[in-house]
Amino acid sequence: MKQKDLEKKSKEIKNLIKGVVDKTIDIPNNSIILDPDILIEIFTKKRLELIRFINQYNPKSMQELANLTNRKKQAVDRDLKILERHELIKLEKAGKTTIPKIEKKFLVLGLTEAYSLGNENINASKSEIEGHKKLLVAIGNL
Amino acid sequence: MSKLKKFSKFLTSEDLLDITLEIKKKEIKKFALNYRALINNKWEQIYRVDNFHGFLHEQRFWRGKEPIPIEERLSNNIIIDKYVDFIVNNFYKFKHYFKESKKNETKRSRKKVKRD
Numbered sequence: 297m298k299q300k301d302l303e304k305k306s307k308e309i310k311n312l313i314k315g316v317v318d319k320t321i322d323i324p325n326n327s328i329i330l331d332p333d334i335l336i337e338i339f340t341k342k343r344l345e346l347i348r349f350i351n352q353y354n355p356k357s358m359q360e361l362a363n364l365t366n367r368k369k370q371a372v373d374r375d376l377k378i379l380e381r382h383e384l385i386k387l388e389k390a391g392k393t394t395i396p397k398i399e400k401k402f403l404v405l406g407l408t409e410a411y412s413l414g415n416e417n418i419n420a421s422k423s424e425i426e427g428h429k430k431l432l433v434a435i436g437n438l
Numbered sequence: 439m440s441k442l443k444k445f446s447k448f449l450t451s452e453d454l455l456d457i458t459l460e461i462k463k464k465e466i467k468k469f470a471l472n473y474r475a476l477i478n479n480k481w482e483q484i485y486r487v488d489n490f491h492g493f494l495h496e497q498r499f500w501r502g503k504e505p506i507p508i509e510e511r512l513s514n515n516i517i518i519d520k521y522v523d524f525i526v527n528n529f530y531k532f533k534h535y536f537k538e539s540k541k542n543e544t545k546r547s548r549k550k551v552k553r554d
Contacts (some may be wrong), residue, residue, distance in 0.1 A: 297530075298451070306526040309447055309455065310519050316443055317461055317515070329447040337451045382451070383477060 305364060328383065328400055338382050342376050343368070350396050357393040440467055452476040453529055455522075457487075466514040473525050475533045477540075484536045485529075487521045489514070500532070500539040 297305075312329070315321030323329070331340070345365060355361040358376065362369040375394055379385045386399040440462035447455050447469065453475050460468035470488030474481045487496040487508070495505040511518050525532075 297469060302526050305449060306523050309457075309522050310524065312447070313457065313459065313518060313522070314515075315463075316445075316459060317464055317466055319464070323443070324446050325442075325444050327445040329445060331448065333449045334451045381447075382448075383481075398524075 326400060338378070338384075340375075342371075343379055346372065346375055346379065346386065346396075347398070351398055356395055359393075359395065361396060446523070447512075449473075449526065449529060452482070453533070455525060458490075460490075462517050466518060469514060469518050471518070471525060473529055473532065475536070477533070477537060482536060485525060485532050487525075498499075498535075500535040 302328060312321060312323075342365075346361065349355065349361060349364050353364055355364060358373055359369055362372040363374075365372065376385060376387060380387050380399075383399055386397045388395045388397055440460050443457075443459045443461060445457055447457065448473055449455055453473070456470070456472040456474065458470040458472075468488075468490050470486065470490055472483065472488075473485040474483050476482075482499070484499050485497070486499075487493070487494070491505075494508045494510055496508055497503060497505055510520075512520070
């Protein structure tokens with residue numbers, strides 16, 4: 297990352313903290329804040345679909361989730377591990393099976409325009425940070 | 439009454455800054471900045487600065503877990519800005535130090551096994 301980008305990132309975080317302290321920015325506890333460049337690295341269409349299906353159907357195993365999404369178990373497994381690494385879902389062991397669960401209820405997406413995950417269960421509200429619209433996406437039942 | 443706020447911000451897709459703030463009347467009473475990195479598929483704690491235990495201190499996990507006291511006479515709002523800059527400007531370096539310390543640790547434990 298270039299020095300200019302580091303300075304920008306640092307300024308963004310300081311403004312965020314200032315906003316939280318001043319109460320001009322309301323972020324729910326345990327939120328993860330993502331910038332668009334990081335967002336597209338983590339969230340592919342298929343991974344977003346997995347989050348949506350976990351939230352909607354509470355699958356009891358990886359195989360069940362693979363069946364729900366019409367994907368191979370190996371592919372689902374790989375994507376879930378990436379989501380787990382980023383602390384977006386939790387993979388709970390129950391004997392020989394692994395149950396995927398939603399880890400974070402909120403993600404704050406640093407976007408310039410409204411963005412939809414295409415799920416009617418996801419609630420969204422917007423807040424302004426330094427003139428840029430941020431979309432708050434709630435995952436799971438609130 | 440003070441309010442506790444916790445959130446995390448990705449610096450890159452493999453570097454994460456956890457921010458914890460105890461806020462009272464729009465002032466930071468206590469804070470913690472915790473930098474973690476994804477190394478070999480595991481989130482490793484690399485650097486932390488906080489004043490949650492009554493005194494300001496940092497932990498450089500490539501050196502050990504021992505808290506290193508820091509003397510600052512500034513307000514928490516200014517100190518936190520200073521350390522956000524410090525972490526964001528140095529996190530690549532910190533990660534490198536951490537990886538090196540892990541390598542050295544592995545070498546040392548291999549040598550010990552050979553000796554035993």
